[in-house]
Amino acid sequence: MDSTVPAKSRKLPTQAIGAKIFHSCNIISLFIMLTSGLQIYNANPVFGGRAGLHIPPLFTLGGWLAGGRHWHFAAMWLFSLNLLWYGIYVVITRRWRHRFVNINDIKALQKTQNSKRLSYAWHRIVYTAIIPILLLALFTGIGMYKPAQFYWIVDAFGSWEALRIVHFSSVPSVILFVLIHRKLGRKAGGEQLTDSMF
Numbered sequence: 001m002d003s004t005v006p007a008k009s010r011k012l013p014t015q016a017i018g019a020k021i022f023h024s025c026n027i028i029s030l031f032i033m034l035t036s037g038l039q040i041y042n043a044n045p046v047f048g049g050r051a052g053l054h055i056p057p058l059f060t061l062g063g064w065l066a067g068g069r070h071w072h073f074a075a076m077w078l079f080s081l082n083l084l085w086y087g088i089y090v091v092i093t094r095r096w097r098h099r100f101v102n103i104n105d106i107k108a109l110q111k112t113q114n115s116k117r118l119s120y121a122w123h124r125i126v127y128t129a130i131i132p133i134l135l136l137a138l139f140t141g142i143g144m145y146k147p148a149q150f151y152w153i154v155d156a157f158g159s160w161e162a163l164r165i166v167h168f169s170s171v172p173s174v175i176l177f178v179l180i181h182r183k184l185g186r187k188a189g190g191e192q193l194t195d196s197m198f
Helices: 017-043 065-093 103-111 115-145 151-156 160-195
Strands: none
Touching: 017 065, 017 160, 065 115, 103 115, 115 151, 115 160, 151 160
């Protein structure tokens, strides 16, 4: 066998430009919302009152309460519009049939021993589960942004403090999703698959 003949290379995964834009905008907006949100948190910590745990300035954005709010709500609009247009894109292109959990994924968890198939199933479950969490984060965020205009959102959670706790709790949920999403993506398609998303 001629050793000079190159082996057939594996075809690199490619993603639609819409998916690349969506993921890139999400990473940017989530980073800004996280760091500016921690700046807002420092002004009045959710847990422990003003004497509660404070986040070091290295991990915050905005410099002060008003600055943090400006960054946070600007990123919120970017994130919301990005989520909206991607939802429309998924419906129009029918990508929802391959992205979200279905009955076959549930069956796979019960019956299959194929590790890659299980990874795909868990990936779709996690991908689907994050949607209500993101919508809850946006819903509670709107209530905190305009509590007078959207007083019914505050009332739905019982109190302003309860609303803040629910909103703040969405942060570790989103971070956990990003970590699991990346790990399952690498397990199902390798590093090249996750890199192709950006």
